[in-house]
Amino acid sequence: MSTHQGEGPSFKAVADDLNVNHETLRAWVREAEGAGTPGGGSQAESAEAELARLRAENARLLKHGNCRS
Secondary structure, rough: OOOOOOOOOOOHHHHHHHOOOOHHHHHHHHHHHOOOOOOHOOOOOOOHHHHHHHHHHHHHHHHOOOOOO
């Protein structure tokens, strides 16, 4: 979403339509734009960290025989 005049609605106009603060909307857009690039979004990093943690836990459980098949 662009905030340049003439390139669509402003953050303020959209925020007013959504009944949210324009800075909140701007933060959401920045977060969404960052999430679209590899390694750029905090959610992507969190998902990868969680996956690594779960894989390590699975390996530990399998090694110690604590996993039921």
